């Protein structure tokens with residue numbers, strides 16, 4: 001496949017120094033006129049430009065962009081999946097990241113996909129995978145690494161929907177197989193299956209994957225696409241970073257694979273691009289596709305805060321729930337500290353669930369999701385959430401990354417997140433319908449002392465939080 005330069009991917013306009021500064025330092029300046037600008041940076045040319053999109057590019061469908069790259073039956077299936085979300089049957093519009101990134105991905109360049117939460121990054125990299133794999137070959141050809149079992153199950157489900165057997169007339173054709181190798185659920189039959197008939201696509205958490213690779217249950221010799229989802233989280237995780245580095249440099253090499261890094265947050269992204277090249281995690285012509293750099297969070301989210309004393313938080317939350325009456329919402333609570341565990345205290349999640357079950361009379365079912373639950377209970381909670389007609393999910397940050405519950409309209413930060421990046425991902429569990437104008441809210445319950453922390457997040461992420469009095 002021909003290699004295109006970033007300037008060929010999209011026609012570019014010269015950038016003024018102000019725009020250049022905004023695109024490079026997205027957290028420091030803001031102009032409402034720049035909402036829809038994106039940047040494509042080509043690392044080795046130190047290029048950072050604002051693409052000009054002609055009207056004809058704006059109206060291209062996903063089918064138009066993918067035709068000739070992705071098999072027709074996958075495109076039809078994708079159209080049918082998406083048509084459940086957008087009413088139009090058959091032709092679906094791409095989201096900004098899909099429109100910007102797919103031509104670059106199909107050109108064969110390594111890519112860093114950097115776009116808001118809920119912007120459709122998953123479909124972008126899955127379409128790349130389906131454009132590259134050869135289903136006649138029995139080998140692992142694509143690997144998607146995710147940080148949690150929950151996200152892994154979600155990605156596997158979408159990949160399987162796209163990969164499902166082609167139309168009846170083509171039933172005799174082999175179909176693409178997708179295997180999930182996720183912490184907490186690898187069975188003996190997974191190992192035999194991997195040895196006997198390797199799947200085409202593997203979705204894995206890094207711990208389980210490296211165990212399999214170390215035991216030589218399978219190899220990555222035939223891998224053509226490597227996707228690292230939530231890449232900043234994985235590089236930041238002391239438990240996962242050394243395995244990730246090993247995967248990138250020892251278990252496979254950049255020349256044989258197409259590498260794609262994905263996240264809604266890549267702090268110091270220019271430094272990260274530099275590291276990718278220096279450390280040989282990607283080829284030197286890696287492209288950074290950064291959509292909407294000056295607005296890191298979806299515009300449909302309304303941010304609010306309410307100040308109360310620490311011992312009034314449960315009552316405050318209850319009053320908020322009674323006045324908002326959310327059909328589907330997530331309440332984020334901090335993980336219990338080791339010190340509190342040792343002291344034998346009950347976790348805040350349990351205390352809050354008990355309180356809500358006793359006092360909240362809204363129609364939605366109250367469910368719990370946290371690290372300390374066993375994997376089956378975690379899966380059961382999420383599947384109840386997905387099947388039910390409304391939910392109130394009390395969760396730790398385990399649900400903050402990647403989890404896609406598009407019906408969620410309300411987020412409550414019962415405890416303030418530890419960093420601005422955590423705020424961005426928690427808030428991003430709402431506003432996940434790319435073409436919808438539905439207003440969603442994030443409400444922070446804070447103490448007077450925490451007001452300045454929230455103010456810092458507002459500055460870093462460039463949003464305004466409105467005070468409400470209840």
Ligand SMILES: Nc1ncnc2c1ncn2[C@@H]1O[C@H](COP(=O)(O)OP(=O)(O)OP(=O)(O)O)[C@@H](O)[C@H]1O
Pocket residue numbers: 062082085086092093094095098115116117118119120121122123263264401402403404406428432433434435
């Ligand atoms: N072209 C499209 N048209 C309509 N809906 C879409 C389109 N692409 C993706 N979606 C839907 O948008 C939602 C969010 O997509 P996805 O989970 O890929 O977001 P993301 O960018 O990976 O977010 P995060 O950074 O939070 O992981 C999903 O419900 C998905 O089905």
